[in-house]
Amino acid sequence: GAGVSQSPRYKVAKRGQDVALRCDPISGHVSLFWYQQALGQGPEFLTYFQNEAQLDKSGLPSDRFFAERPEGSVSTLKIQRTQQEDSAVYLCASSLVPPTPWDTQYFGPGTRLTVL
Amino acid sequence: AQTVTQSQPEMSVQEAETVTLSCTYDTSENNYYLFWYKQPPSRQMILVIRQEAYKQQNATENRFSVNFQKAAKSFSLKISDSQLGDTAMYFCAFMGMNRDDKIIFGKGTRLHILP
Numbered sequence: 001g002a003g004v005s006q007s008p009r010y011k012v013a014k015r016g017q018d019v020a021l022r023c024d025p026i027s028g029h030v031s032l033f034w035y036q037q038a039l040g041q042g043p044e045f046l047t048y049f050q051n052e053a054q055l056d057k058s059g060l061p062s063d064r065f066f067a068e069r070p071e072g073s074v075s076t077l078k079i080q081r082t083q084q085e086d087s088a089v090y091l092c093a094s095s096l097v098p099p100t101p102w103d104t105q106y107f108g109p110g111t112r113l114t115v116l
Numbered sequence: 117a118q119t120v121t122q123s124q125p126e127m128s129v130q131e132a133e134t135v136t137l138s139c140t141y142d143t144s145e146n147n148y149y150l151f152w153y154k155q156p157p158s159r160q161m162i163l164v165i166r167q168e169a170y171k172q173q174n175a176t177e178n179r180f181s182v183n184f185q186k187a188a189k190s191f192s193l194k195i196s197d198s199q200l201g202d203t204a205m206y207f208c209a210f211m212g213m214n215r216d217d218k219i220i221f222g223k224g225t226r227l228h229i230l231p
Contacts, residue, residue: 003160042120042207042221043161056216089159105219107161 004108006092012114013082021077021111025094032075033105034067035091043091049075082115089113118143120210120222128228129198136183137193137225139208150184150191151209151219154202161207167191195227203229 005024013019025032031050035043036059045059051072060067064083069075079086089112093105119142129135141150152164167175167184174182179196195202208222 040223042209042223043219044221045218048218056218059218091159091161093161104163110159112159 004092004094004106006090006108006111008111009109010112010114012116014116015082015084017082018078018080019082019113021079021090021113023075023077023092023094023108025073025075025092026096026106027073029094029096029106030072031095031097031105032069033093033095034075034077035093036061037089037091037110039088046077046090079113082113084115087113087115118145118210118212118220120208120220122206122208122222122225124225125223126226126228128230130230131198131200133198134194134196135198135227137195137206137208137227139191139193139222141189141191141208141210143189143210143212145212147213149211149213150182151211152180152182152191152193153207153209153221155205155207155224156203164206165193198229200229200231203227 007022033048034046036046037043047067048056049069052069064080066078089110091110092108095105121140123138148169150167154162154164165175165177165180174184181194183192205224205226207224209219211219
């Protein structure tokens with residue numbers, strides 16, 4: 001595709017529900033990142049994949065958060081038993097080669113999750 | 117730990133004026149990278165400009181330029197001849213050069229370009 005796409009764009013969940021957020025990176029991009037952006041804040045790193053391998057998940061806030069990229073392309077971020085503090089925009093980004101600062105990360109439009 | 121501080125939550129300028137967005141950071145590293153990202157209402161983060169700390173020359177990209185002061189740990193963004201399409205959130209970001217380093221973003225500055 002032309003860019004990184006994410007779906008859904010908006011998600012409303014009741015507290016305690018499970019949600020799944022999808023990211024379609026740019027075709028051929030090796031690296032994929034998930035970020036969480038709370039209201040009025042900058043994005044914060046959640047996890048990083050190189051192809052299908054999850055190389056860094058140090059930013060995941062709790063064991064309720066789980067991410068996968070089984071075939072090295074599409075990725076899903078799953079949040080179990082959602083809490084109100086999970087309300088945020090979840091951004092996905094991809095880059096062509098393993099993360100180096102000089103390789104641009106291309107961001108998707110994000111999924112705005114609201115937990116009631 | 118590295119931190120990035122943007123002290124201006126919101127700014128407004130008239131179209132065609134020049135505006136400068138401030139950013140300071142804290143790190144004990146000598147080599148690193150700095151970025152400015154733009155996030156319009158569509159939420160899609162766009163890289164505006166980047167600077168390698170080992171380069172003394174300030175980076176420029178068309179109407180966008182930076183004033184990088186390494187000793188002061190300051191990295192401001194100047195937008196010349198501002199346009200209505202420049203209206204967005206602007207995030208300053210830092211990234212170290214170690215393999216496990218991630219991008220660290222500031223809280224952002226909301227910039228309004230007024231017609």
